[in-house]
Amino acid sequence: MTSGSAQPPARGPIDGERLAEATALTPDLTFELLPEAPSTNQIAADRARSGAHEGLVVVADHQVAGRGRLDRVWTTPPGTAVTFSLLLRPTVAPAAWPWLPLLVGHNVAKALIAQGYDASVKWPNDVLLGDRKVAGILVERVETSTGPAAIVGVGLNVGLREDELPVPTATSLAIAGSTDPDRTQVLVDVVTAVREGYDVWQAGGEQGTARLAASYRANCATIGREVRVELPGGGELLGTATDIDADGRLVVETSDGAERVGAGDVIHVRATSA
Template sequence: MDNGKQPVDFNEDTLRGLLSGRRIGGSVYFFRKVASTNEIACELALKGASEGTVVIADAQTKGKGRFNRVWQSPAGCNLYTSIVIRPPTEPALASQITLMTGVAVAELLSSYCPYVTLKWPNDVQIGGKKVSGILAQMRASGKRVDFIIVGIGTNINMKRDAFEETIQDISTSLREETGGDISRVDLTVKLYDSFERWYARYIRDGFDPIRDMWLKYNSKGRHVQVVSGNELYKGEVVGIDGDGALLLRDENKITRRIIAGDVSILRGLVCF
């Protein structure tokens, strides 16, 4: 599905051919420009879209991040996609999907560039700079998840001077890190493959394997500060629990369980 001329390197027909018959991506909705792929995917899910349906856009005008922040989404250089899933999990455990997706994205990007890390709960970084973000939104009925929309934005071929000045020092792209352009079609297909593998493992084996792999990519052992609501916490990351909450040990050796918040690394106190 297209609403305008398609970029040469990001062709709908090519993507459909490569994704045909797959569990994730077998049903594709492709747009040149939308307000938000998550919004489109949610509308489709409400109408009964099957698990694995994906929405892809070349550009977004109102790309979403956590806390309704704007995700910069210019045309012709990045990947903006949302995946519809219907996991047999409890709403209270839905945050595990964000961490699972982070593992899938980090594993993929590691094949392009080293130094990929995960920052709780939803950022993928290279060299401490954000290269990809995840926004999972859920609809539930009682103790049953109706569907989860997993939105993924990944900076692929974006140049440094194309980022807004306020985020140039904290954002990056694969092109900036590797020195060359990356095929968006190839990366998109590989992303869905990686997501499908980890999602299948999550359904089969539960959260423990996800948590183990997530910790390999995470800043465990680093000192961070977390803004959670009106509270500010500082301490050492010691892991995540079975629900996906961050475990933070403060200077008094008290371990706090953080279920939501913004994390920043205290670079002067990094412990390796």
């Protein structure tokens, strides 16, 4: 177990040659590696508007002005995180688009599980190790001349020490694991998992969404928890998170009955008990 007093993991740059090898093995992905960038989502959105193909992955070795949901700031020390944005051009029905952020969080968690981590998803798409957040996701819709595109931004804490964490509720792979993680390998594994999960979902139609929903529910840490859902304008819901409905909304059983909330309608979902 890596502790806050341990030596920091190696913080060399992401290996561009290995990314090129990954591109050769998975031609539906193309990596664009930048030494430093303000926001990979912004760059990927510009690429989408300029006609870039689905599967472009904009990677920042160091991101200096990352954004999370509701324009929250996301920054990390150099060499400690995996930050990328994947350009997708979904052809699923518009009603299925709200599942995309959940799909991404779910498949990031699956990639970490495959690497030996005890990962789960906090609705809608925060990735947890135990009860602490290791990755955040921001999915943005961009209008382009060839139709709407989705920019999937992922920020994953890899090599941060305890004393470098932005908040006590965060964690990193280095803290949770027994060895120093390889940022390049983590990047390739996570991107590949997201793309594969997306392709299966796209090809499956309504049944694909139903299978995604079942798999997501099985690994959602929010279901079964007592929660406080903070709403825009200062309102809140208190109750038990009981399900994720067919549209990807969180179902909360309150004293007044079941309430359904979408990811775009909430500010925070917080557990009120362990």
